[in-house]
Amino acid sequence: MRSIDKNDHIYDYIIAGAGASGLSLLWNMLQSDKLRSKSILLVDLNFTPVNDKTWCFWDNSNIPFEELIYHTWSNLEVSALSNSMNEDLSRYKYYCIRSVDYSEKILSLAEKSGNVTLMESKIYDFKTDENLGVIATDYGNFKAKHIFQSALKPPGLQKEKLDISLKQHFLGWEIETRKNLFDPDKAIFMDFDISQSNGLSFFYSLPFSKTKALIEYTIFSSDVLTDEQYEFELIKYLKTKFNLESNDYSIIRREKGVIPMEDRRYPFMYCNYVYNMGTAGGLTKPTTGYTFTRIQKHSREIVNALEKETAIPKQRASTYRFRIYDIMLLSILDQQDDISVQIFHDLFKHNSFDRILQFLEEGTHLGQELKIFSTLPYTPFFKSIWKMKHRIFTGA
Ligand SMILES: Cc1cc2nc3c(=O)[nH]c(=O)nc-3n(C[C@H](O)[C@H](O)[C@H](O)COP(=O)(O)OP(=O)(O)OC[C@H]3O[C@@H](n4cnc5c(N)ncnc54)[C@H](O)[C@@H]3O)c2cc1C
Incomplete structure (x- = not known):
């Protein structure tokens, strides 16, 4: 770990926020032969690992730290309308990682590396200065060609279309x-x-x-x-x-x-040279809240781009088709509480749990999705299509 040098204000990369996404990016950078010797400034209010979150997920293909998995379940149960349904998973398993183990592991790697500076400070803002991004902290301003931030809500957020x-x-x-x-x-x-x-x-x-x-x-x-x-x-x-x-x-x-x-899209950049990640980058799936797997995938994509010296890919958390499904379901959840339980009931009653998880992970194809929809009550979906047509037919 490098100590903070007030005269050393320009870093190769600054990672602002050391939660799930900031640490995932750092981990991926430290695994990269090309990036591990770059100078990296990691800023967060506090680096003491806390046992305050359990991150669950089922697709482990993008999870590089399997040894951190705290527990695995192979059977899931869903109950609705006094019906209890349970199933042994075959394609997936349900995993959980504790935030305390994740932070301890990645921060200890950062401390051992010679090129990561850990700075405990409040992050106030970001701006652009010529061809560099700038972060404002308690210790002054620091600059980098690439800043990746998950600490602050992006300023352009209010301008994005929002119905729900x-x-x-x-x-x-x-x-x-x-x-x-x-x-x-x-x-x-x-x-x-x-x-x-x-x-x-x-x-x-x-x-x-x-x-x-x-x-x-x-x-x-x-x-x-x-x-x-x-x-x-x-x-x-x-x-x-x-x-x-x-x-x-x-x-x-x-x-x-x-x-x-x-249902709003999150801006890709906070300002020039400052990229949004994690929840602040709109990676949360709006209908489920699951974010962790998407964060891991996004960090890998960022590191690939940095290694190849290509543009940072604009994260599109979901394709148009899945955005439409999310918007439709959000509109139902927003309007029709009573029918929502029925939908969850029918979903789990008539489809295999593996297929549902695959669908929630956005890994199904259209044919599989139509099959799933055929098991659900149609009317609420038709109503939501009508209600949200101004989004559905304008690119969502
Ligand atoms: C309790 C909880 C459980 C969750 N469980 C799951 C789950 O099971 N599965 C799943 O997929 N998703 C889950 N999520 C959603 C999502 O995965 C998490 O919120 C995840 O932590 C998001 O990562 P992030 O990097 O965007 O934000 P965070 O992990 O919250 O990281 C943001 C970091 O920025 C720092 N920060 C914020 N403001 C400032 C500031 N002004 N100055 C300096 N530092 C600052 C914070 O200290 C924090 O370390 C859960 C969320 C919560 C809250």
Whole structure:
């Protein structure tokens, strides 16, 4: 690790934000024979790894750090309309990485390398100065030909077309029970058989052992709840689903978050020479909130471009076809809570879980997608096509 030299204001690359996307990019740079000796400035408010996020995903083809996988499930369960459906996955598995392990691993590699400078500072803004990007920090301004940022919302965001702005918001507890209760091989992916009074809501449950699991209450709606409201539902669920009273378990960790579910496109650049990544780069799939796999793919694409000295590819998180599907489903989620549970029910009832995950990962072809749609109620989709026609027929 290099120390901060105030006279050394120009770096080859600056990575602003050391979360999932910043560290993924850094990791890919450090793996590259061509890039690993470049001077890199990594800036974040804080570099102390925290156990505050579990990133789950099912397509591991873009995940370079398999040794970081904390747990794997091969069976998923979905419940809706009092129907419980579960399946052994064959094409995929459901994986989880803890943010604490991810940060520890990549930051320790950065510290060992001679060319990465770690700077703990607030990031205030970015601008362009002739042919360089500039980052404003507590230690002054620093420049690079390429700045990759995941810390600030891009300024052009407000100008992008926006019809639907929902949030995926959640609060979960990792609990330890006194008795063996969970099957560590089986995750509850979505359980809609709960009260829907706060908006489209479901629980998921990720067991890490027979006595430890992360149980999370998730809602798709416009307004977040108070902690007491999430916790009220958590306590109720632990009682009804697992027959757990408060003295049967201890809470060992809390996880809380809000993920945007919006139909707007995110600008590719913050300003010249400053590229957006991660959530700030619009990589979140609007209908599911899944971002982690896309982040890994995007970092690889950036590093390939830097190695070849070609232009940084404009990330298009989804093709037009999948954007249309997302816009249609978002419009249904926004308008018709009651039918949304029916759609999830029919989706999982009539299609294999592997195919659904492949579809959510945007890896299916049109024929497979039409087959999936044929199992869902048509009317809400026709209504959403009508409602969103101004987007669908103008490039989305
Ligand atoms: C609790 C939680 C669980 C999630 N689980 C999943 C999941 O299971 N699967 C999935 O695919 N996606 C998941 N997501 C969505 C997404 O993958 C994560 O949000 C992911 O962390 C996004 O990566 P990022 O790099 O864009 O942002 P972050 O990981 O949030 O990184 C941004 C970094 O910028 C820093 N920063 C911000 N502002 C400043 C500033 N002004 N100055 C300096 N530094 C700053 C922050 O400290 C942070 O380190 C989850 C999100 C949350 C919140």
